[in-house]
Amino acid sequence: MTSPNTQSAATRKPVLGIGMVGYAFMGAVHSQGWRTAGRAFDLPLEPQLTAVCGRNEQAARAAADRLGWASAETDWRELIARDDIHLVDICTPGDSHAEIAVAALDAGKHVLCEKPLANTVAEAEAMVAAAARNPGRIAMVGFNYRRTPAISLAQALIGAGRLGTLRHIRLTYLQDWLVDPDFPLTWRLRRETAGSGALGDLGSHIVDLAQFLTGEQVIGVTGQTETFVPERPLTPGLGGDRGQVTVDDAALFTGRFPSGALASFEASRFAHGRKNALRFEVNGERGSLAFDLERLNELHFFDGSAPAPEAGFRRILVTEPEHPYLAGWWPPGHGLGYEHTFVHQARDLVHAIADGTQPSPSFADGLQVQRVLAAVEESASKDSTYTPVFTTDHE
Amino acid sequence: MTSPNTQSAATRKPVLGIGMVGYAFMGAVHSQGWRTAGRAFDLPLEPQLTAVCGRNEQAARAAADRLGWASAETDWRELIARDDIHLVDICTPGDSHAEIAVAALDAGKHVLCEKPLANTVAEAEAMVAAAARNPGRIAMVGFNYRRTPAISLAQALIGAGRLGTLRHIRLTYLQDWLVDPDFPLTWRLRRETAGSGALGDLGSHIVDLAQFLTGEQVIGVTGQTETFVPERPLTPGLGGDRGQVTVDDAALFTGRFPSGALASFEASRFAHGRKNALRFEVNGERGSLAFDLERLNELHFFDGSAPAPEAGFRRILVTEPEHPYLAGWWPPGHGLGYEHTFVHQARDLVHAIADGTQPSPSFADGLQVQRVLAAVEESASKDSTYTPVFTTDHE
Amino acid sequence: MTSPNTQSAATRKPVLGIGMVGYAFMGAVHSQGWRTAGRAFDLPLEPQLTAVCGRNEQAARAAADRLGWASAETDWRELIARDDIHLVDICTPGDSHAEIAVAALDAGKHVLCEKPLANTVAEAEAMVAAAARNPGRIAMVGFNYRRTPAISLAQALIGAGRLGTLRHIRLTYLQDWLVDPDFPLTWRLRRETAGSGALGDLGSHIVDLAQFLTGEQVIGVTGQTETFVPERPLTPGLGGDRGQVTVDDAALFTGRFPSGALASFEASRFAHGRKNALRFEVNGERGSLAFDLERLNELHFFDGSAPAPEAGFRRILVTEPEHPYLAGWWPPGHGLGYEHTFVHQARDLVHAIADGTQPSPSFADGLQVQRVLAAVEESASKDSTYTPVFTTDHE
Amino acid sequence: MTSPNTQSAATRKPVLGIGMVGYAFMGAVHSQGWRTAGRAFDLPLEPQLTAVCGRNEQAARAAADRLGWASAETDWRELIARDDIHLVDICTPGDSHAEIAVAALDAGKHVLCEKPLANTVAEAEAMVAAAARNPGRIAMVGFNYRRTPAISLAQALIGAGRLGTLRHIRLTYLQDWLVDPDFPLTWRLRRETAGSGALGDLGSHIVDLAQFLTGEQVIGVTGQTETFVPERPLTPGLGGDRGQVTVDDAALFTGRFPSGALASFEASRFAHGRKNALRFEVNGERGSLAFDLERLNELHFFDGSAPAPEAGFRRILVTEPEHPYLAGWWPPGHGLGYEHTFVHQARDLVHAIADGTQPSPSFADGLQVQRVLAAVEESASKDSTYTPVFTTDHE
Structure with missing residues (x-):
């Protein structure tokens, strides 16, 4: 103690x-x-x-x-x-x-x-x-x-029922730092250090977000993974020995939620020109939401309750004082960056410690993501056959 | 007869x-x-x-x-x-x-x-x-x-008071086909055939739209014009004689409306990369609208009556059957092109002829635009001094 | 004869x-x-x-x-x-x-x-x-x-090797006309008339495009389909009897190409706010392309050969006279619409008839798409297990 | 000392x-x-x-x-x-x-x-x-x-001649916090404290940027200003006395540069839905640039040297290590926010102090902006007549 x-x-x-x-x-x-x-x-x-x-x-x-x-x-x-x-x-x-x-x-x-x-x-x-x-x-x-203001707002809108029954959530997390086949074999490309490749690094984020946004747990998946460049230089620069890449370069998978909503996921480090493109779209019976991390101060909201001739995806600039976390920052329109998600994480964690309440995402949330990733790997190893995600009761 | x-x-x-x-x-x-x-x-x-x-x-x-x-x-x-x-x-x-x-x-x-x-x-x-x-x-x-569905919708929203008292309208019409100083001296670059340059060709469109959208007439202007490339080849190709360009390459001007709203206008054939960029934004006490002809099936509407945390410019895809002219066309999302504005013009003119009613824009509307353009040229010739637009009563 | x-x-x-x-x-x-x-x-x-x-x-x-x-x-x-x-x-x-x-x-x-x-x-x-x-x-x-100028340009760029070895192609075709559970049971929702639902209607387009763009045939798939609203009114309006929807509302599937490239597909009629959102992105070793049918005059091209500080997805306005089919139309920036794809189809077909050459897409191309769709349905019925696409030699 | x-x-x-x-x-x-x-x-x-x-x-x-x-x-x-x-x-x-x-x-x-x-x-x-x-x-x-990475990059591209001879620069800085006529009369709305309204607060930024980007000084202007709501409550809340607004709500002006390039400026606090919309576009003989502060990690560059069928505004995500200031920050695609411009300002100022070199923008740069603003006010008071900007030699 x-x-x-x-x-x-x-x-x-x-x-x-x-x-x-x-x-x-x-x-x-x-x-x-x-x-x-x-x-x-x-x-x-x-x-x-x-x-x-x-x-x-x-x-x-x-x-x-x-x-x-x-x-x-x-x-x-x-x-x-x-x-x-x-x-x-x-x-x-x-x-x-x-x-x-x-x-x-x-x-x-x-x-x-x-x-x-x-x-x-x-x-x-x-x-x-x-x-x-x-x-x-x-x-x-x-x-x-989760603590990007626009994503937190998205979760709040879904939680308030603004999308109604959910039908689809599709998420991609695309980067491109491996397109060069001579990029060296770093720790992130070895199973013993990284566990997996794009699946664990990028896929874990979008699995967590899918569960956070919907408020549901993925109950089963189909998946496939691919390693486009199987061998890479052991050291940067031209020539020299090459070693085996033992993780995936990309992972594509789908998931099912108890409510019947369908999820699709794609994580890749081979999407040329996409630097940090975590994107999602959620479609519900009453509306939809769309987000792109490369424009992280924006949330796009289609409110299906508007009359058809006036309906449209509206670009909410998530910088109003009423928006999540924004009271601590600058006037409307003065956007935040990537690092602010860590400031918000620190803020919420300090409050949790002071209050003695377990914050979200908990280790149990992290375990649940891990189980989804494991099921994806299992499915990928079994010709993509649908694979249930095992969940115990203690969470 | x-x-x-x-x-x-x-x-x-x-x-x-x-x-x-x-x-x-x-x-x-x-x-x-x-x-x-x-x-x-x-x-x-x-x-x-x-x-x-x-x-x-x-x-x-x-x-x-x-x-x-x-x-x-x-x-x-x-x-x-x-x-x-x-x-x-x-x-x-x-x-x-x-x-x-x-x-x-x-x-x-x-x-x-x-x-x-x-x-x-x-x-x-x-x-x-x-x-x-x-x-x-x-x-x-x-x-x-005027008969672009999105522009017609914009006019209807303003006419219905959805923007409240208007404050600003800013319009640009930008093209780039004259950036090459060796583009030849065609009829559009001679005052005797074209009357003026970007001002009459492009500026006339945005003056008409400003008046159409606001429902008001420009009562005074300040203006300036510029001819960036004063001489051009008489015939296409390299070499050969060059002749004098006798019209403007670009015109910048502002206008005032009786309501107190301010307009800004910019017409140019020297905006590299802008092919047919007729853009406008209207700001009112209750909301705003934005449009870009290069994406002519879209109208962006900021409805100021929405709660701040949910407000945003919404991208209305103007392809619903309730939208102006759309009943004659394809299902939602199946967009129209430039030429459809001429189909709609033909349609409305045929109805006007059958009904015996004068359609809009009338010749008087065209004359009013001409008077604004003339006032811009006059202002430009007098150090941009504010110049009233003369209007008779017969319109 | x-x-x-x-x-x-x-x-x-x-x-x-x-x-x-x-x-x-x-x-x-x-x-x-x-x-x-x-x-x-x-x-x-x-x-x-x-x-x-x-x-x-x-x-x-x-x-x-x-x-x-x-x-x-x-x-x-x-x-x-x-x-x-x-x-x-x-x-x-x-x-x-x-x-x-x-x-x-x-x-x-x-x-x-x-x-x-x-x-x-x-x-x-x-x-x-x-x-x-x-x-x-x-x-x-x-x-x-295929005859959308931007898509034709995309195919030409890929065909010329501008993307290098392909890694990913992801395509979605999203509409929303079934979000209302009281939308009636039309012929498109019955297997005996329509064959399938979103899969055949929308999925067929994106399967064809995936094969057209890559120049390869899908060799195997994993798939799942879903019918969110299983019963619908037999006639429009409130009340009355309901009948069984016998086709899918949505289909998610992935495909593999001989080159090793991965494809992901999503077709749905339940994506609220997406009216005709046929979108694709292709990622290759040397660059990427992105397209959205709701902005059909644009193609986004990331040219990986540009120096990193200047690289970016460039929005090509596909309205230049050098672009596919554009010689027949209007000046740069004066966009086309949905229906023009049918004008181009008619044009190319007339030329094929006059020349006596079989045009593309041929019936064999259509059959190949059908085989992919059949494999998706088979996979969906077998817990999404990877299912090869059977192809005979006569094509 | x-x-x-x-x-x-x-x-x-x-x-x-x-x-x-x-x-x-x-x-x-x-x-x-x-x-x-x-x-x-x-x-x-x-x-x-x-x-x-x-x-x-x-x-x-x-x-x-x-x-x-x-x-x-x-x-x-x-x-x-x-x-x-x-x-x-x-x-x-x-x-x-x-x-x-x-x-x-x-x-x-x-x-x-x-x-x-x-x-x-x-x-x-x-x-x-x-x-x-x-x-x-x-x-x-x-x-x-100036120290927004995308703006710094824009200046570098122009400085390197990538746009060729400049023709146009148009800048707007739009906010909307005064659209409510009951917003109270704060110090920013009184001439004695604020000097001017949108002109000094927002207009000063875009005048500085216009001069920074072009590397030229504005030599003359035409201008107009407007106060849409002439009286406002002395204290927040309903009722109570109202006092006179003694600054402008909006300012529209144009400027000329020695090179012949034309500038247009618009600053307003009445652009509903625009929260911090500092936008500019620069058009030159060889290319163009566009920027929007609400998406501050992006610069749009039209490179006129590309073949026409491949040319387009490319969206450069200004987050590469080679980009200005980015070496100190995160991996590509992990964007910065508004506050980072102040971190960069502090960084450069510390270097200047250590080196004993005067940094930019100097007080003389600030004075030059002030002179442009004064000329705008003078022009506005004289029916927008073109007004030279007085510049002494000591800068």
Whole structure:
């Protein structure tokens, strides 16, 4: 159990000491989230960037300076052991998520874990179990896109019944950083570190969003995966040995919801020109919604209750003070960016910790996504045959 | 006076014999309008493509065959004299509009005259006078864009008060066919044939639309014009003599309406990449509208009465059966093109002739546009000083 | 065998006498195509709207007058028997395609048959056999969207290798006319007349386009179909008996190409707000293309050979004279509409007849689409298991 | 002269102590800029949020806590006097800019001053003079939009000659927060505090951008201004006294550049549905550019050197590492927001201070904008007559 929070001298708020493991892309954007959340929003606790952790001491030290962390650690077990760390923020590749998260929870720390929750269903189950046996600790998985204001608004409109009975949800998450067959074989292209390829990295986001938006769980899937470029250079640059790509380059799958709604999913790193194209459209009996992450301040809403000659997809600029999270930001029309989803994630997590309530998405939500991904891989291995998603009752 | 209409054998409807003067671009698209109007809409008269007229006999004959006209004439006076011609459709350059239109009206023919109505205010006044002294004849000026379904819908929404008090209307009509300084000196670049340049050709359309949409007349303007490339080759191709461009390449102007609304206008043939970009936006106290001719099946409507978190410009696909002119066409979402505005123009003109009611835009509407253009030129010649638009009462 | 073509008096071109069976939506737009093709393009034969055929004499007569056909027939067998009919244009529901087409071909007529080619693979095979045993007759299936200029341009760019090796093609065709559960049970919702639902009506278009664009045939599929509203009113209006919907409301499927490219397809009549949203995106190693039928004058092209800081999807306004079919139309930026695809279809078919060359899409192409659809239905009935598409050699 | 900078303990970089005057909207976003700049970019100095200043002690103290400033002051003169303040950041209304800036420069501080530089030309001239007599001090005016990556890229493309000779630039800056006639009479609607209305607030941005993008100064203007709602409530809510609005609600003007290019400008707070619509389009002999601040991660570029059938406005997602400022941020497609322009402004200003080079936009640039605005007001008062912009040589 962690020691009682000290008080911030400046704000006289209790301090929430954060220890972050990993400092690459995700570490950088998490840092920006922690640094900013208390400036944009009035938080019950004051997040402090207490320590960052990485195996290489010099690199960890440099990251601490660059990203604004007060200290650096080289062993995540020591980070967890520190009394001034109340929350462990896991930004490492998926193969280490389970070990760190379970240890942190059992040590009495709150945990924020990057997505996907784990590389396997078994690891994810262990993490859910650790969260369950530490009910006083908060455990959250970092599906940050839920906290895009436009996506949060979409969820609210669906939740309020504005689309009526849902019929379709189609989601794509398209990137293009692998189109060059000489792009090297990084950790993201090896099964042992990444678990899967586009499926886990991109597909996990859109599975989570499909479930978040509809409020339902995928009950079965059909899937297929493909590796377009089976071998890649072991090191950047021309020539040299090539190694086997052991994850998928793209995954196409469909899902069914209990309500009868149909979902289609496509995740790829081979969609030339699409840089971060997470797009979805939801069609219901009373209306539709459409979104594109490359224009993240916009939500397109077709309200079927309008008379036909006036009906149309309306482009809502999600920057009004009444919109989710916008009260903390700028006047209408002054848009937000990608990193703000992490500020919002930090904000909501701090509130959850202060209130002692489990936030969403929980580890159980993360496990459910993992089960869908596992079912997709199973279906893909069985000629795309429809494969139920196994769900236990404990969630 | 023309002889009584004969009956069509097939449809047993009275025939409306059309004589068209000119057979270039405008002649081709007018032909398509006349040929199609009675197939898409149930008309009270059956338009017949009776004769096309052009100075060169062989070319006129070829045009008749290609465009589907039953006969060819080489002298427009003889065309007017024919008993089987009930409507004269003038598709020539602006310098001949007045002479032909006045003669046709005085000979008892109905007249459709391409825009701009004339090259000068004096000519336009003579045409209005001819229409006035022949009240049984229908006279219409071809501002075809009014009959774009989306623009017609925009006018209806404004007319119904959906935008409330108007504040702004801004219109641009941008093309780029003169960006190459070696494009040759055609009739459109000589004042004696074209009257003016972008101002008359493109500016006339947006002045007409501004007045059509607001239901008001421009009462004063400030303007400036520019000729970016003052000399051009007399003949296509490299080398050779160059002649003086005697019209404007671009015109920028503003206008005031009696209601206090402000208009801004920009017409140019030097907007690289803009092929036919007639765009407008209207802002009122209760809402706004936006349109782009390059996406002519869409109207964007901001309804200010929606709650702020749900408000947004909605993209109305103007292809519903309830939309203007759409009952004659295809199912929702099956869009129309540029030429359909001419089919609608033909349809409305046939109804006007059958009903004996003057259609809009009338010659007086065309004259009013001409007066605005003249005021712009006057303002431009006087350091852009605000210049009232002179309007008589007879309109 | 049909008698030698007579000559048109006006144009001195040989006449191509057309007999059209059916005069509903498809009949109307085919009529517009036949009427216009010879006016926009210089054709080797002059199409004449000789006779329209429908079972109800009065209705057929009225359709002839309205749509501009010289005569009406009530028995398609008599239509086929007429010497002045050289081409039979079949615009009826799918259940009568095979019988009419086979009879027409065997009677020595050329045939244009609306899509989908037939309701079953067996019927389609019979039609292909009839075409094969009448090699002097031209047989074409009406996948009109191939002749959208932007789609034709897309195919040309892919054919020229501008996208390199293809990775993905994703296509959706979304409409929304069934969202109201009280929409009545029309012929399109009964298996005996329509064969299938969204799958055959909409899915056939996108399967054809996928094969047309890639130049490859789908070799296997996984699929699922859904009927959201299983019973509908037998007659329009409230109350009354309801009958069983025996076709799909939506179909989701994926396909594989010999090259390794993956295709995803979604066809639905339940996508609220999407009126005629045929959209596709093709991703290749060197670039990408995107298209939306609701903005049919545009093609979006990502040219991966541009330097990264300047690369982007460029919106090509497909209205330049160099673009497919555009030489016959208006200046740049003056867009076309839905119906023009039928004008282009008529143009190309007339050329094929004059040249004696089989046009594309042939009956064999239509059969191939039918086989893909059949495989989708088979897969859907077998838990979406991957199902090869059977292809014989005779195509 | 300020004392030598101390060193940061953590980064061992010299500290740049910042004193900010004002803490409303602009103060909040500047704070975010200062806090973040050193985390995203490797800066030669470490900016420290040393003190914030406001007249009300309690409010200033609260702002310091909320926005992260180490201390609070209530008198800007005392702030300037502090040795640990090296840069004074002026975020107050325009009527106090000159006094604070002049005093700060003369006290040896660097100055960042929000736009517009001042409320009058005379004040702006005094500020330029103060900058000139303190050549060792850096003075910058806060036209932050120049540092939007897409706008910076646009300037680079124009500067590299990619558009060739410029013909047109048209800019609008449209907002809608005054459409409600009962919106109260705030300081922004009074001449004595705000100087002008939409003209100074919004128009100053687009004048600066027009000059920044073209690399030219506006040499003359024609203008008109309008106040649509002349009286407004003195306090929010219904009823109560109303006072006179003494600034413009909208301003329309045109400008000429030495090269012959024409500019059109429109600034309004009455464009319903447009929240922060700063849009521009630049047309040159070789190409065009278009931008919309509501989609600030995109630049649209028409490259006229492409073959016509492949040419089109390409949507460049300005998120590549090679793009201006992007090296400090996230992977391609992970967009930035409004506030990042202030981070970039802070970054560039810190570099300028470290290097001892005057950054752009300088106070002289701000004065030049002020002169254009003054000429617009003069033209508007003289029936829009063309009015030269007076420029001295000292810039």
